[in-house]
Amino acid sequence: MLVPWIGAARSVAAWHSLAKARVRGLVSRVGVAGFGAAESDALLEATGDRPAVDKIVVHPLAPQRELRRDLDGRGVRVLAAHPTGLGDGMLRHPVLVRAAREEGLTPAQLAIAWSAARGMIPLPTARFPARQRENLAALDRPLAESTLAVIDRVCLDGPSRIETIAG
Numbered sequence: 001m002l003v004p005w006i007g008a009a010r011s012v013a014a015w016h017s018l019a020k021a022r023v024r025g026l027v028s029r030v031g032v033a034g035f036g037a038a039e040s041d042a043l044l045e046a047t048g049d050r051p052a053v054d055k056i057v058v059h060p061l062a063p064q065r066e067l068r069r070d071l072d073g074r075g076v077r078v079l080a081a082h083p084t085g086l087g088d089g090m091l092r093h094p095v096l097v098r099a100a101r102e103e104g105l106t107p108a109q110l111a112i113a114w115s116a117a118r119g120m121i122p123l124p125t126a127r128f129p130a131r132q133r134e135n136l137a138a139l140d141r142p143l144a145e146s147t148l149a150v151i152d153r154v155c156l157d158g159p160s161r162i163e164t165i166a167g
Contacts, residue, residue, distance in 0.1 A: 001027045002055055002079075005034040012046045019049060031055065031079065037070035044074075055079040058120060059111055061090045063155035072119070080120040084108040084135075095154050099147050109138035114151045117143050 001021070003014045011032075021027040031053035032040065044050050054071050058064045058080040068078050084107075085091055091107040100110040108124065115122035116139055126132045143151075 001029075002031045002033045002053075003051075005032065005039055008039075008042060008046075011035075011039070012043065015043060015047055015049070019047065029053070031077075033079075033081075036067060037074060040071065040074055040076055050074065051076055053077045053079040053121065055081050055123065057082050057086065058115065059083050059085050059090055060096060060114060060151050060154050061085065061088060061093065065155070068118075068120070078120040080115040080122045082125070083115040083120075083122040084111045084124050093154065095150060099150050103141070103143060103147055105138065105141060106134065109134065109141065110143070110147075110151070112138035113141050113143050114148065117148055 001018050003011055003018060005011055006014070015030065015032075018027055018030045022030055029052040030049075032043070032051040033055035035043070035051065035054050040051060040054065054076050056064055056067060056078060058068065058078060059082060064078075071078055090096065090111070093107075096107050096110060100107045103110060103113075105113065112122045112124055112135055122139075124135045126135050
C-alpha cells in the first residue's frame with residue numbers, strides 16, 4: 001500500500017492507519033508516493049518507521065539522480081512510475097531507439113530494463129495484455145554494460161526536471 005503526499009499531518013495519519021493494517025497482516029509493506037527525501041525523514045521522525053518504497057516518475061529523460069541517491073541512502077527503494085516516459089517523446093529518442101534495436105528490444109522494454117538494472121522497481125502502465133507481456137519480458141533481459149552506459153549518458157544530456165507522482 002502506498003501513502004500519497006497529501007500534507008504532513010494527513011500523510012502521517014494515513015501512514016498510522018496502514019501501519020495498523022500491516023500489524024494485523026492485511027498489508028505486507030507500506031510505501032509512499034511522491035515523497036522526497038525530506039518528507040521521508042519527516043515521516044520517520046513522526047512515526048519511527050521508514051517507507052519501503054517511494055513511487056516517483058523516473059525514466060531516462062527524467063532520471064531523478066539526486067532524489068534516487070537520497071532515497072537509496074535512507075534505505076527507501078524507488079518505485080519507478082512511468083519508466084517509459086509520459087508522452088514526452090522519450091521512446092522516439094534516437095539514441096534510445098538505436099540502443100533498443102541493438103539489444104533486440106523495443107524502446108519501452110529498454111527503458112524498463114534500464115530501470116531494473118539501476119536498482120529501481122519499474123512500474124510501467126499498459127492497457128492491453130500483449131503490451132503487458134512485452135513489458136514484463138523486459139525484466140528477463142539484462143542489458144549490456146555498454147548499453148547501460150549509453151542510456152546513462154542520455155540521462156545526463158536529458159532534461160533535468162524533477163517530477164514526482166502522488167497516487
